[in-house]
Amino acid sequence: xxxxxxxxxxxxxxxxxxxxxxxxxxxxxxxxxxxxxxxxxxxxxxxxxxxxxxxxxxxxxxxxxxxxxxxxxxxxxxxxxxxxxxxxxxxxxxxxxxxxxxxxxxxxxxxxxxxxxxxxxxxxxxxxxxxxxxxxxxxxxxxxxxxxxxxxxxxxxxxxxxxxxxxxxxxxxxxxxxxxxxxxxxxxxxxxxxxxxxxxxxxxxxxxxxxxxxxxxxxxxxxxxxxxxxxxxxxxxxxxxxxxxxx
Amino acid sequence: xxxxxxxxxxxxxxxxxxxxxxxxxxxxxxxxxxxxxxxxxxxxxxxxxxxxxxxxxxxxxxxxxxxxxxxxxxxxxxxxxxxxxxxxxxxxxxxxxxxxxxxxxxxxxxxxxxxxxxxxxxxxxxxxxxxxxxxxxxxxxxxxxxxxxxxxxxxxxxxxxxxxxxxxxxxxxxxxxxxxxxxxxxxxxxxxxxxxxxxxxxxxxxxxxxxxxxxxxxxxxxxxxxxxxxxxxxxxxxxxxxxxxxxxxxxxxxxxxxxxxxxxxxxxxxxxxxxxxxxxxxxxxxxxxxxxxxxxxxxxxxxxxxxxxxxxxxxxxxxxxxxxxxxxxxxxxxxxxxxxxxxxxxxxxxxxxxxxxxxxxxxxxxxxxxxxxxxxxxxxxxxxxxxxxxxxxxxxxxxxxxxxxxxxxxxxxxxxxxxxxxxx
Numbered sequence: 001x002x003x004x005x006x007x008x009x010x011x012x013x014x015x016x017x018x019x020x021x022x023x024x025x026x027x028x029x030x031x032x033x034x035x036x037x038x039x040x041x042x043x044x045x046x047x048x049x050x051x052x053x054x055x056x057x058x059x060x061x062x063x064x065x066x067x068x069x070x071x072x073x074x075x076x077x078x079x080x081x082x083x084x085x086x087x088x089x090x091x092x093x094x095x096x097x098x099x100x101x102x103x104x105x106x107x108x109x110x111x112x113x114x115x116x117x118x119x120x121x122x123x124x125x126x127x128x129x130x131x132x133x134x135x136x137x138x139x140x141x142x143x144x145x146x147x148x149x150x151x152x153x154x155x156x157x158x159x160x161x162x163x164x165x166x167x168x169x170x171x172x173x174x175x176x177x178x179x180x181x182x183x184x185x186x187x188x189x190x191x192x193x194x195x196x197x198x199x200x201x202x203x204x205x206x207x208x209x210x211x212x213x214x215x216x217x218x219x220x221x222x223x224x225x226x227x228x229x230x231x232x233x234x235x236x237x238x239x240x241x242x243x244x245x246x247x
Numbered sequence: 248x249x250x251x252x253x254x255x256x257x258x259x260x261x262x263x264x265x266x267x268x269x270x271x272x273x274x275x276x277x278x279x280x281x282x283x284x285x286x287x288x289x290x291x292x293x294x295x296x297x298x299x300x301x302x303x304x305x306x307x308x309x310x311x312x313x314x315x316x317x318x319x320x321x322x323x324x325x326x327x328x329x330x331x332x333x334x335x336x337x338x339x340x341x342x343x344x345x346x347x348x349x350x351x352x353x354x355x356x357x358x359x360x361x362x363x364x365x366x367x368x369x370x371x372x373x374x375x376x377x378x379x380x381x382x383x384x385x386x387x388x389x390x391x392x393x394x395x396x397x398x399x400x401x402x403x404x405x406x407x408x409x410x411x412x413x414x415x416x417x418x419x420x421x422x423x424x425x426x427x428x429x430x431x432x433x434x435x436x437x438x439x440x441x442x443x444x445x446x447x448x449x450x451x452x453x454x455x456x457x458x459x460x461x462x463x464x465x466x467x468x469x470x471x472x473x474x475x476x477x478x479x480x481x482x483x484x485x486x487x488x489x490x491x492x493x494x495x496x497x498x499x500x501x502x503x504x505x506x507x508x509x510x511x512x513x514x515x516x517x518x519x520x521x522x523x524x525x526x527x528x529x530x531x532x533x534x535x536x537x538x539x540x541x542x543x544x545x546x547x548x549x550x551x552x553x554x555x556x557x558x559x560x561x562x563x564x565x566x567x568x569x570x571x572x573x574x575x576x577x578x579x580x581x582x583x584x585x586x587x588x589x590x591x592x593x594x595x596x597x598x599x600x601x602x603x604x605x606x607x608x609x610x611x612x613x614x615x616x617x618x619x620x621x622x623x624x625x626x627x628x629x630x631x632x633x634x635x636x637x638x639x640x641x642x643x644x645x646x647x648x649x650x651x652x653x654x655x656x657x658x659x660x661x662x663x664x665x666x667x668x669x670x671x
Binding site: 102104124131139157160206214216225230 | 251252255256259260262263264276277279281282283284285287289291292293294295296297298299300301302303305306341344345347348349350352386503505523597600601603604605607610611612614615
């Protein structure tokens, strides 16, 4: 029997809890993209935040906080089959017990390690690559990461820009974090109008572009190396390279 | 008179040969009292310039008007470049504007010596005071200690900055004498010494008093130019080791010499191996000194004073010490594993963790993310050797040679590229 859930991490954890505590499932799938198969029974899982939290805590106790944390990171991956990679990973864990994740090369362990690492890596990269534009006293940044890392940006910028109002907008997933300088929350967010930037903002961006151009050593020009660190799919949101002179 | 835009470009141009870009080594939380910014100990890169080097800090000179005439330097008094200065207010304001928009992690402030070392250092301290006190800036600041400045000014800067550096630039006093006759090695080492003592005293103060201020919490670094003078790689790496041992430096940076302007003095002819490749090899070797437990004299010596263009320093060391190999991957201690070419810290700890549970088969070893192509010559797995019929330096070099063509991609036209000491 396949379990269908609502895309949320709590929903996934609820489904996983039911799998381990009541009835095994053949797979966990997000309900919107589910491909019904002949003869396969399905069950829609009602998300239960309390049960999810309890199960997450159980993972921390039974294995380690690192394993639970890794599941959370892997869940943010854009891998199309992340739910079942996680299910296989946890099945192996429940069979082997504490310390199972040290068997790094095992085919049930390695894929989750890999996608969790990719998520961490991209999140670390974007702590540097987020670019704010100041509009009417609010700092607004748009980006479109490969993985759903928006939530991992929040605490870093809350601390760094304490007291400032800011928005970080994931244009791929139509979500944004709104922050009033003290608290933040994640909300569905769409922007279907062009930004009009104040003169002051344009001047700062121009200054930054100029600096960015002049700090490079011409004799060492190496666009391939640059693109390796700063993949071109991110460029449209980067002030220093999204203007015509860099295309 | 130029406007701020033009002067910022001129001073960025003048600062670009200083290679230190790191913003790591200090964790500072926002004090939440109207301040802005924090520092993260892992360091954050914000952008990568067209030369592939990371931009983490706003790297800028206060002025490029200089009384010195050092042959290797773009800002030397005899060189015909546009000259400009920024005021402390202008620098503070630009830093804040860039920082709020997340373009940068902080400021790297250096300067040419315009009137005197003291006057220059005073301007630098003034800028730091503006940022820390008036703007309540709590991001990262790296600042140059100007050789010859009053120790009191260096002390003041140290309590405001995260990191300080004094560039030694050339690895021997003879070379310094030849290319920078107005400077003396002792003058450069003096602030280094002072900063190191300051850090040690501060360590004690921080333990004793809860509200003690930190002095240069992210430590100090320096820079050496590669390929402008006849020193061998062995001399360079040996100098670095001495600096690490004696001054507990956090980093020595290496900067491949690029002839700037019309050199009055003929510097050494470009050596057979391009400075950029040398720079890359020196960074790799530097990594081995700092994280892999190697000593300079293990990597090179008087007889073989240069690194190899085709193979990285660790590979060369391993090939020259075949008597220590192969090692059994399921038994060798961690310190031995990290000396195997193709195995780094992460892979080694992964292997050590996993073999506690069960010994690794050759398929599992290949999946640990080591570089099997290189490592197989130096390992046995469960007693079996996978490096071919006989282990000899020539055999290994021949087998690996084609693998290295991918490295050349790092250096377009065999000359460009940035060294990152990662995959040793």
